[in-house]
Amino acid sequence: MNDIQILIDELVKFRDARNWDQFHNTKDLALALSIEAAELNELFLWKTTEESELVDQAKLKEELADVFAYALLLAGKHGLDVKEIVLEKIKKNGEKYPVEKSKGTAKKYNEL
Amino acid sequence: MNDIQILIDELVKFRDARNWDQFHNTKDLALALSIEAAELNELFLWKTTEESELVDQAKLKEELADVFAYALLLAGKHGLDVKEIVLEKIKKNGEKYPVEKSKGTAKKYNEL
Amino acid sequence: MNDIQILIDELVKFRDARNWDQFHNTKDLALALSIEAAELNELFLWKTTEESELVDQAKLKEELADVFAYALLLAGKHGLDVKEIVLEKIKKNGEKYPVEKSKGTAKKYNEL
Amino acid sequence: MNDIQILIDELVKFRDARNWDQFHNTKDLALALSIEAAELNELFLWKTTEESELVDQAKLKEELADVFAYALLLAGKHGLDVKEIVLEKIKKNGEKYPVEKSKGTAKKYNEL
16 A cells, blocks of 8 residues: 555544544635644744745644645545645646746746 | 565656756755645535535546645655655554544544 | 724834834844744644634733734834724625625635 | 615615625625635735735726725624724734734734
8 A cells, every 4th residue: 555545544533433524524624724824824934935945843743744744634534635636736837837837936937 | 675665766857857956955845745735625625525526536636636746756865765664654653642542533632 | 092003003112112123124033924824824734724713812811912012013114003904805895895795605715 | 874884775775776786694794705815816926025015006006996895795684883803903913912012023822
């Protein structure tokens, strides 16, 4: 079994042992994800770009793990194959951001 | 090679082909992640919990893939092993939320 | 002097007494705002719509005040007249969402 | 009548003309606020701190107005006096961040 499925299974096991499935609806899982993303961002608040690179690794691990946890639970709930959806998105982005037009610029595709 | 590393490698390849490494500092990657998380949440805005379960799967795939993309790029940039950090976090959460105390309640650990 | 300006002045006074102007650049103020918005949302996480209406008023006041504080600091920093920009936005939204088309539906303007 | 109440009244009038009160529950208003905060942050994504100061003023006005709109609707829904809650929060923060300890540092109160 691949690592992504192992993680989803562990997260579901953790959830089910606590009867938390009742709270884990799609809308609240997405909300939880964005709250964890904000906690991740708080590590960099009022810090320069350079200071942010030196973020405390223990804190980064914890906050990033929380983000992954809710993203994986969402994928699991909807039977999505994480590898497949990310590879598909990369392909799609390759069409929106062709190398020759997007090289070295951070412009959005609709401004290229 | 495991699936998570395959995805990180593809994302880095995509980034480097466009010389986007210059923009992908830690602080902005985290910011990008939270913006994508907000776009994911927008799929559920003004929708009931029940309606949210019936979310358009194509849109869900795209928004969730964007979230994973930035989370994976962050993990890759800091050399973090996604499997390891998520398993560690599950273990830690198991201590914060022991089954007997947290079963069936959505209370935060500091209110249990 | 109007209430909005009084609040901006008080916030600036608080900031300047602590020499925090050096941290309060536009990008970080916006980031702070979104982190406070996430803390506000955390009050409703795992809660039903009905439960959310009964939110602890003391907590709601605190989190909403934080959101206003950063929004007001941003407006102050860029010399924006809050009353004017909100009234302008209402007018603009009136054109995007004409009553006859948008009555009773939560659809986005581009789906009306 | 003060400017803040004028804005709340205009927003409520706009909402009621469209029968949107049914969608504007507390949980979704808070979610809408955080989505607008993310759109505001998107103006600064991949931009340096310096570039962010030069943000397009028309876009800044629009995104900030959206943030204020939902914050004001939330305040209005819960009968909160914006002036009062912000002044109270400033007072509270003055206790958490005494000038002598917090001058010139961006540390959180629990690290001072």
